[in-house]
Amino acid sequence: MIGVAEWKERVESEKCYDLVSEMLERIERSRLNAYITVIENEALRKAEEYDKGELKGKLAGIPVAIKDNITTKGIRTTCASRILHDYVPPFDAHVVERLKAEGAIIIGKTNMDEFAMGTTTETSFFGVVRNPYDEDRVAGGSSGGSGAVVAGEEAVMSLGSDTGGSIRCPASFCGVYGLKPTYGLVSRYGLIPYANSLEQIGPMASSVEDLALLLEVIAGKDARDSTNAGRSFEFKGQTEKKFKIGVVKEMGGNDEVMGRFSEVLEMLNGLTDGEVVEVSMPSFRYALAAYYVIAMSEASSNLARYDGVRYGLASELDSWSRYFSKVRAEGFGEEVKRRIMLGSYALSAGYYGKYYLKALKVRTLVRRDFQKAFSQVDVLISPTMPSLPFRIGELADPLTMYKADVNTVAINLAGIPALSMPAGFVKGLPVGLQIMGDYFSENTILNFALMLEKRFSETGLIED
Amino acid sequence: MITRDDVLHIANLAKIQLSDEEVEKFKDEFQSILDYFDILDEVEEEIEPTFTVIQLRNVFREDAPGECLSREEAMMNAKHVENGYFKGPKVVE
Numbered sequence: 001m002i003g004v005a006e007w008k009e010r011v012e013s014e015k016c017y018d019l020v021s022e023m024l025e026r027i028e029r030s031r032l033n034a035y036i037t038v039i040e041n042e043a044l045r046k047a048e049e050y051d052k053g054e055l056k057g058k059l060a061g062i063p064v065a066i067k068d069n070i071t072t073k074g075i076r077t078t079c080a081s082r083i084l085h086d087y088v089p090p091f092d093a094h095v096v097e098r099l100k101a102e103g104a105i106i107i108g109k110t111n112m113d114e115f116a117m118g119t120t121t122e123t124s125f126f127g128v129v130r131n132p133y134d135e136d137r138v139a140g141g142s143s144g145g146s147g148a149v150v151a152g153e154e155a156v157m158s159l160g161s162d163t164g165g166s167i168r169c170p171a172s173f174c175g176v177y178g179l180k181p182t183y184g185l186v187s188r189y190g191l192i193p194y195a196n197s198l199e200q201i202g203p204m205a206s207s208v209e210d211l212a213l214l215l216e217v218i219a220g221k222d223a224r225d226s227t228n229a230g231r232s233f234e235f236k237g238q239t240e241k242k243f244k245i246g247v248v249k250e251m252g253g254n255d256e257v258m259g260r261f262s263e264v265l266e267m268l269n270g271l272t273d274g275e276v277v278e279v280s281m282p283s284f285r286y287a288l289a290a291y292y293v294i295a296m297s298e299a300s301s302n303l304a305r306y307d308g309v310r311y312g313l314a315s316e317l318d319s320w321s322r323y324f325s326k327v328r329a330e331g332f333g334e335e336v337k338r339r340i341m342l343g344s345y346a347l348s349a350g351y352y353g354k355y356y357l358k359a360l361k362v363r364t365l366v367r368r369d370f371q372k373a374f375s376q377v378d379v380l381i382s383p384t385m386p387s388l389p390f391r392i393g394e395l396a397d398p399l400t401m402y403k404a405d406v407n408t409v410a411i412n413l414a415g416i417p418a419l420s421m422p423a424g425f426v427k428g429l430p431v432g433l434q435i436m437g438d439y440f441s442e443n444t445i446l447n448f449a450l451m452l453e454k455r456f457s458e459t460g461l462i463e464d
Numbered sequence: 465m466i467t468r469d470d471v472l473h474i475a476n477l478a479k480i481q482l483s484d485e486e487v488e489k490f491k492d493e494f495q496s497i498l499d500y501f502d503i504l505d506e507v508e509e510e511i512e513p514t515f516t517v518i519q520l521r522n523v524f525r526e527d528a529p530g531e532c533l534s535r536e537e538a539m540m541n542a543k544h545v546e547n548g549y550f551k552g553p554k555v556v557e
Contacts, residue, residue: 360514361513
């Protein structure tokens with residue numbers, strides 16, 4: 001992987017134009033299928049600007065990839081769906097404005113699960129993203145492309161979005177770093193909505209330092225997102241800090257993952273600057289069901305906008321009911337249809353109280369459990385994913401796929417921040433460690449990750 | 465039990481046309497997913513629901529005109545356009 005520091009060092013002695021060309025060639029040859037759209041000419045033009053000293057800012061000359069559900073002015077934004085396969089937005093998302101203002105080179109739009117609905121990027125209209133460590137396995141989802149490009153050196157950093165683990169899962173499966181910020185820290189203006197009350201845009205990168213840098217750029221006030229918290233983010237190192245660490249009893253994994261996780265725990269128990277305790281979260285029994293009820297309900301409402309009239313796939317005009325039903329049948333893939341329909345069902349007369357309202361009550365319980373935990377500890381940890389990266393086609397049954405999100409969804413229900421960092425390999429495949437913190441405690445979880453990153457490299461614990 | 469008619473009813477609510485094979489497939493899948501959701505029946509009724517996780521109050525701004533998309537920009541992705549308007553399907557048959 002190429003981090004920001006290495007990239008900056010290389011552009012000192014080589015031309016940014018040549019480095020970006022080299023990266024574009026690597027993308028061209030790549031078998032990962034991580035990009036839906038590569039922005040070749042504009043990326044080279046920006047690189048040239050950098051070489052002339054005309055590109056300034058915190059990310060000047062750094063190639064950044066953007067998930068294809070984040071709106072980019074004049075650049076096709078598909079959500080990996082047939083229904084938006086030719087949609088060209090007339091405006092930029094807030095985060096894209098921020099990247100441009102800081103001189104980033106936007107190199108392409110990354111592949112993902114259709115409308116971010118999936119855990120493997122297999123639901124993409126543009127085909128599955130392959131895992132950089134084993135091409136027969138998935139890169140995770142839904143931000144699979146954004147994870148794979150960092151691991152495959154097809155970008156220096158990337159943006160993903162996380163509704164129930166969509167940044168952390170591909171970070172775990174691709175052996176990179178990914179952070180889901182506190183709900184409201186990053187503006188969702190221009191993020192094509194799937195489940196508004198759960199999702200956040202977040203950074204993916206090859207180190208804690210780069211993750212923090214990209215978060216600094218994208219976080220901040222934006223009046224166009226009514227749920228924006230109006231806060232900015234500045235990374236502050238806390239080198240002397242002692243961490244009180246909670247291990248969540250209810251978040252686990254299979255033997256391969258737990259074997260690795262126990263080694264990490266053993267190392268943490270040996271630390272003089274930390275203390276490890278077990279924490280129980282009884283509400284997690286209901287978290288997965290509550291998450292899917294809320295996500296599907298919000299999806300059914302959000303995706304009502306795709307009617308073949310103002311944008312997206314169209315057809316021969318007919319009566320409205322037949323026209324909408326036909327365009328949507330042709331434009332949406334199977335998983336999207338499944339979630340819209342189940343959401344419509346959960347919100348329909350007679351079922352609202354049984355499903356949706358109950359799910360919102362679980363949200364209260366999950367919040368309470370986290371609040372109680374964070375009154376006792378600084379960070380909570382767990383394996384990010386309960387298993388190693390799946391083989392392509394392994395999760396054929398939808399419910400089995402949903403259950404793979406068991407360790408990540410509770411974070412979105414509560415709206416707290418969490419990151420996934422590489423914690424070594426099992427059978428040559430990456431394992432991710434999930435670190436959770438209290439609301440707006442991004443500095444705490446990043447500092448804890450920074451401490452672990454150092455320990456891992458000192459002890460050689462994460463080598464393949 | 466989820467029946468074929470239930471699936472067709474839901475598909476009509478969601479305005480998605482389904483093939484016969486899709487109806488069969490979704491019927492079985494919906495049953496197993498909804499069975500899993502039944503775990504929510506255990507949750508006590510008295511608990512307050514959480515609609516939003518960060519406690520935001522209404523934020524007001526000046527009601528001042530600002531930049532917006534031009535008509536051309538707003539229409540650039542539409543396939544059916546007439547006299548500068550979006551053209552939709554017939555509402556009355």
